[in-house]
Every structure is written in structure tokens, then in C-alpha cells.
Amino acid sequence: xxxxxxxxxxxxxxxxxxxxxxxxxxxxxxxxxxxxxxxxxxxxxxxxxxxxxxxxxxxxxxxxxxxxxxxxxxxxxxxxxxxxxxxxxxxxxxxxxxxxxxxxxxxxxxxxxxxxxxxxxxxxxxxxxxxxxxxxxxxxxxxxxxxxxxxxxxxxxxxx
Numbered sequence: 001x002x003x004x005x006x007x008x009x010x011x012x013x014x015x016x017x018x019x020x021x022x023x024x025x026x027x028x029x030x031x032x033x034x035x036x037x038x039x040x041x042x043x044x045x046x047x048x049x050x051x052x053x054x055x056x057x058x059x060x061x062x063x064x065x066x067x068x069x070x071x072x073x074x075x076x077x078x079x080x081x082x083x084x085x086x087x088x089x090x091x092x093x094x095x096x097x098x099x100x101x102x103x104x105x106x107x108x109x110x111x112x113x114x115x116x117x118x119x120x121x122x123x124x125x126x127x128x129x130x131x132x133x134x135x136x137x138x139x140x141x142x143x144x145x146x147x148x149x150x151x152x153x154x155x156x157x158x159x160x
Contacts, residue, residue: 003035006055007047011035018051019113021120022081026109031056034120036113046093048111059096066094066105066136072125074112082114082121091115097133104133 001018003011019034031050039045044065050056063070074087084090091113094105107130113120 001051003049003051004054005049005057007057008037008049011037011049013051016118019048019118019120021111021122023121025058025111025122026124028056036060045096048093060093060111061096061105063092063094063105063107063110066134067107067130070094070107070130072110072112072123074123078112078121078123082112082119083117084112084114089114089116096136099133101133101135103136105136106132107134108132 001013001015003013005011013035017035019036021032021034024030024032031053033051035047035049035051037047037049039047039059044061046060048058048060072092074082074084074090079085079087082090093111093113094107095109095111097104097106108125108128109122109132110125111120111122
């Protein structure tokens with residue numbers, strides 16, 4: 001299958017590489033098929049690229065790169081939807097956002113994937129101590145609260 005993207009050009013992928021997110025993502029419910037691609041420049045960054053919308057891609061990072069003690073509980077309904085029998089097999093990511101305040105990650109809406117079944121789901125942590133916009137970079141002059149994952153904005157591409 002050929003997938004045209006605005007960030008990576010033409011990508012050839014097999015059906016077995018496609019992740020299905022049956023309920024879509026918040027604000028993007030009609031897009032349900034994605035490729036998960038490592039960023040070619042920035043270590044620790046990956047992309048969730050829509051297979052049907054060339055310009056729709058979400059930057060992802062593993063939660064420990066933003067918050068060392070990030071923990072979530074996968075509820076039974078989410079586990080069933082993901083066909084996940086062992087939580088340890090799950091891949092968990094948080095979505096990057098770029099705005100006037102710099103780079104943030106959404107810790108309240110993590111993405112959980114079952115890599116065996118190629119299924120994904122966005123969780124909404126309603127009673128969470130985690131914010132929707134957690135800053136990745138500290139303010140100028142202050143010591144960084146977390147390790148610097150992304151060396152500035154230059155390697156980043158615009159996200160949806």
C-alpha cells in the first residue's frame with residue numbers, strides 16, 4: 001500500500017504495519033488508520049501518521065521522557081477494546097503539542113497500543129493528577145525539570 005504524506009513523502013507499507021484506532025483520536029474521530037514511524041532526525045520522537053490524510057500526523061514520545069514517574073491504569077473496558085491480555089505488552093505514548101508556550105505533552109490523554117493486534121486507543125484520564133499541557137522545556141534560566149528530549153524546534157514538523 002502506498003501512503004502519501006506531507007512530512008515523509010511517499011511511504012510504502014504493508015497492511016500488517018497499519019494500526020487501527022477504531023474510535024479515532026479526540027477531535028479526529030473519522031481517522032482510524034495510522035502508521036507509527038520513528039522520526040528520522042530526533043531521537044525519542046515518533047509520528048502517528050494517518051494513512052488517509054497526508055497532512056495529519058501526531059508527534060509522540062514515551063511518557064518517561066517527559067515525566068519519570070508517569071503511571072496509568074488501563075481499565076477493563078479499554079483492555080478489552082485493545083484485545084490486551086497483559087498490560088506489560090502495551091505501548092504507551094503521549095502526544096506532543098506546540099504552541100506559544102513551547103512544547104508540551106498531553107499527559108491526560110495517552111495513547112495505548114497493542115502491538116500484536118495492531119490496535120490503539122486514546123485514554124481519557126478523568127481523575128488524574130496529570131495535566132493536559134505539561135511543558136517539556138523549562139523557562140529560560142531555570143534548571144530543566146526533565147531531560148531535554150527535543151533539541152529546539154528546528155527538527156520538528158508541524159503537527160495536526
